[in-house]
Amino acid sequence: MSDRRLGQAIFPAAVIFVVAMMVIPLPTQLLDLLLTLNIAAGVLLLLASMNVRKPLDLAVFPSLLLVATLFRLGLNISSTRLILSKGDAGEVIEAFGNFVISGSLVVGLVVFLILVVIQFVVITNGATRVAEVGARFTLDAMPGKQMAIDADLNAGVIDDEEARRRREEISSEADFYGAMDGASKFVKGDAIASVIITIINLVGGLVIGVVQLGVPVGEAVSRYSLLTVGDGLVSQIPALLVSISAGLIVTRSAGESDLGSDVFAQFAAQHHALRTGGIALVLVGFVPGLPTVPFVVVGGATLVVSRRLAARAAAVEAAAHDDRIPPPPDPDDPNELMRSMRVEPVSLELAVDLVDLVDVSAGGDLLDRVRGLRRKLALELGMIVPPVRTRDNLDLPLGSYVVRVHGVEVGRGTAPPGQVLVLADDLAALPGVETREAVFGLPAKWVPTSHRAHAEAVGGTVVDRASVITTHLAEICRRHAPELLSRQEVKGLLDVVRRTDPAVVEDLTNAQVGVGEIQLVLQGLLAEQVSIRDLVRILDGISQRARHTRDTEQLVEAARTAIGSAIAVAHAPDGVLAVLTLDPMLEQALLASVQQGEDGRFLAIDPDQAERLGRACAERLVAAEQTGRAPVLVCAPALRPALRRYLSRVLPQLPLLSYEELSDHLTIETLGTVSLEHALEV
Structure with a gap:
């Protein structure tokens, strides 16, 4: 039988058995077996919650929490029936009672109440609060995550299948935390029910033993208190394990491995804290009035561990440093020569005093803006602009930059440090150097940053240096889009269409239209600033005209006619x-x-x-x-x-x-x- 069919058969039967157990008397031998199974289930849930890498790896936990709670309550009812009716609840409950009470009812009740307080006040309340906050924050973050997925999908970073998987994961995460928020209430109610059931067992047992059975009060107290405390412990220990599991699940953030491995790896990196703590423990051991031996032993052990962790961290860092610094390449290596010969499709060269624009530690965000520019151009032009290689150039005049397409300089501008570009009707009132805006050729002036507020007050448009460069770069990419559309890029676009509209690509193949011909048509459209996003209709127009002519100019006109409404709009x-x-x-x-x-x-x-x-x-x-x-x-x-x-x-x-x-x-x-x-x- 497959796992699916096995789960469909066993799980519903188990839930029905739990409900039936609340009304059907159980023999003591079966009760002992079920109590042992309850403890084992609690241990398994705890181990599973510690081994998951992220909460969704155990997405069924809220339902398991409800079933475990119902199972525990069913066992409580069955054990209460046996305690009050026969004065015997099996060997498991009696063994727990004898072990904990040790001849003292007060000790047993105190231990039981402490377990209830730990579960109810500490673990359950904390897990409930974490689940509630996690559910609210997950729901609040859903729109932003959806927008990020859409942006990656539009930029071509992920495909439709990956986007669908991520959306389902976000929805499942929100459902999980919402379910955990509600399921944690079951644990809280279970703790309250355990206290009430214990009181009922204790009082009811005394009444039945003394009034109905005529047992002396002392013997009734000894007998029924032992069974009551044993029953409470047998039910509270698995409940405590399940509560801890719930707390671990809702507080677990996504990691690369299980909880134990993450804790050890992250604590191993804190060897400085361990060394300081060990020294502090040793010093506390010499304080008059405090026991010296325990503090010195624990502090010394902590110092030894910190020294070993520090040595291991130093070895790992040295190995990583060696890996980060590769040996200098052989200048005669053919692969190195090929890399040196390669001409980048788009490159941005900065003067040495403009390097701060790409230095993240200095607040530079030029690289992030360039990446955002590529996403914007992908949506606008329908093609993915090649990565822009950014580097410094010692030969450039200070404050200047150069944009190259296939190694040829196609644009040059200035962006002096400590200044902003101001566009205004009246620039005479502002200090600075007059210039021309690089894209539209408008009169402008580079003004010191300290006069930015003044420039805005007189109605000027203030543009920071990174925006000046990215705007110029965007215009160059639009103007040279035909040159940047490589044959490999066209093949990638055709592969995307083949997955969504295979018939269109099949028609092109039947018409014997090659990738090179499609590239020429798309380049012709881009040369007139026509977006090629609607690639399906473009290819359909090409395939229809290609049956009669292979002239590139006529194929371009056919493609324009196919998307003519989009061009006009x-x-x-x-x-x-x-x-x-x-x-x-x-x-x-x-x-x-x-x-x-x-x-x-x-x-x-x-x-x-x-x-x-x-x-x-x-x-x-x-x-x-x-x-x-x-x-x-x-x-x-x-x-x-x-x-x-x-x-x-x-x-x-x-x-x-x-x-x-x-x-x-x-x-x-x-x-x-x-x-x-x-x-x-x-």
Whole structure:
């Protein structure tokens, strides 16, 4: 029989037997066996709670706590029935009574009451409070943990299965502490019930023995008190074990091993405290009036242990230090040469006086911001930007930094120590060095940090040095996203799609579209600042067009058409898309001038006409921007690739959409028409 079927059969039968035991008389031999089983169950629960690494490893403990409590109460009822009816409750109870009482009823009752107080006042109350606080804190922390899981999932750090497992673990943890908060009340009620049952047994036994059986008072007290105290001890010892188990479970934090190993390992690291404690114990032993031998023996033993732990810690630290310092690499080693030759996709080089930005001990958080920037760009662009290698460069001027893409410098800026960048309409009132903001080229000024409050008071926008660098780095990554999208990264994206939408990847395979072709299409989209997050629809558009042509330019247009509504919405704040259109005559003339070259379509127009076209588009763009709008230029689908090739050189900031990419649910607002004085002649 499997473990599942065995548990389904035995556990319900055991619960039903516990309930039946409360009303069905038991023979003394069976009661002895069940009392022994109760003690064994308490010991097993205690050992199991000490060996778990985290509370959820014993998630069934609240239910076991309830069943153990019911089992104990059932045994109390059965033993009380035998004590009051026969004056005999079996050998186990009588043996515990003789061992503890030792001829004195007062001693037995005092020991029993002390056990009850320890369980009820100390252990149970503490475990109840810890479970209550743990349940509340776990519930309060759930939203933050869920957001952290979502962030890791969106950044590609974990997959859907791992995210689902973590969410289930968080939910199970909250359920566990909530159940423990309620189950600990059973232990408290059990302690109260034990005291009441003991009083009933003692008083009832005396009444039955003296009144009904005519036994002398002294003999009745001796007989029934022995059985009563024995019964109380037999039930309280397992109850105490279970209470300790509950306290260990709710106070256990997640660790790498069991409780005993963690305690020994963590105490072994406190050899300085042990040495100080040993010295203090030895000195106390020489205080007049105190026994010298016990204090000196314990203190000396503590000192010996501390010396051995210190020697072991020194050996471990030396070994770890040796491991941390690898031998210098052989400059002629081929692997070392390969590592030296490798060019990082993205690197950030800092001048020596900017190293504090990456020094965590000095409060630098630049590395954390860069990691957060990669998560943000992943959500924005739909690709994971390669890790940014950050290092110092002694050759850079003080206060400057350089961003390189594939080893080529693509951006440079300054971030002088002790200063903040201020953007304001009137910078003359602020002390500092005037400069230009690295991303948008706005006039700015580096101002000493001591004047930050003054800059904010005059309405300036204050930006700290780390934010300046990360903002510049983000803009560079957006601009060079096509170069950063490697073939290996594309393969990883396809693997993700294959797990969720295998049919899409299968269509691409049937159309014989390779990873390299998909890379070129995605790079074409990123070059126009189009997010590739909706990769499923992009790949679907590629596979459909690839049946008719393998031209990369046409595949890019097919992908744009597939996600056209998303492209248009990205340029339509509040659902209003501001557009510029081409004069119909101009558009027809441009369509007639489109020719196919080796690198794609282009406009075959003379330089004078090209200059007038660029000037006309720029004038319309400036006029629209003066009204506070950010327009897009729309044209015929067949014209868009060629016109985009031309405008990317003269007006790269002007988005160009085709009519097929306009979404039906957007409000189209036409801001003007681009026209020339004379129609182009082809």
